[in-house]
Amino acid sequence: MLKTRKEMPTQVSHKKRTFLYKINSTKIVSLFLLSLGSIALTFSIIYASSVLAFIGLGLVFWGAITLYITPEKYVKQILLDSTIIPSLTNLNLILTELGYQGKAIYLPPKYLKDFETSKVYISKDKNTSLPTPEQIQEYENRLLVRNTQGISQGILLTPPGTRLMKLFEKTLKTSFTKMNLEHLQQKLPKLFIEDLEIAEDLEIQIINSSVQSIQIKNNSISIRITNSIYKDIHKEAEKLSHICCTIGCPICSAIACAMVKTIGKPITIERTQTSEDGKVIEAYYEIIDEN
């Protein structure tokens, strides 16, 4: 009995706090404006007053507007940086300790059983060829890819930009596998600048291009991101040898995941560079020819 008595006030205060949290100050103001406007409109009809009608109309309108335009939840950018950097540092440390020296290769859907996932392969030694799709598929849900003797020859990781790439697909309401490179070149800047407000500008350049809608003969793609919200993370990632020039920071990784699904060929992040003020990030991707 005593226990229940003690718990009761805590539950009530928690519910009260949750209720207050849900109806924040902006909502209170907008509801107040709405009700005041409705009263003014009612009185304007009763007393046939155009002044009251205008006041009522204005109040109802602004009440509705404030309710409609403020449901987005924003968090400070510093929280984003603080959450991501430790996991990138850990990933870098694991790769350094395990001694995986190869370049991170983003794998296209044909290498995976589940087409919706993204994986990156890092070989044990430098200049080792990429295993066959069948070999990768065998070890898809594992960390280490082993050869016939059971010796680890590479590692399969989920890239840091996978979820971000999924968010891109969700926002675009399509899968990158259904797009071609020209489509991607058109859609990504709008997505970055207007839809998700990730960056102020994004340019995608196809180097040595001879694209004929489906058949891609180009082998290098460069991107230039201006004033991205990930610029501080990218700057921090540059200090991590395995992250910056191989797997890439979350934003470069997300673009690589999107490209790999679009092109259908393995991709590596060749190099990245940042401007002196840190505002412009440039990343160069190399398309690997499997033949």
Next chain:
Amino acid sequence: MNFPLSFWDISLWLAFTAIILLITSEIISPFYGKTKILINKKRLRNVALVMGIIFLITMVIRIYGIITSI
């Protein structure tokens, strides 16, 4: 017990509101010093455009009325 504003009054009010909202949505900064009042810029612009379209519809109705009255 009639609503005191005429169709023309509402149309004028719509025009003013649409202009104010459009200007606000264009000049508003996406970065906020204080984050107590948060504004979704895209939604604000959508509202402004909808108001503008409603105003244009009222104008079409008005013009149609003038043409048919001749």
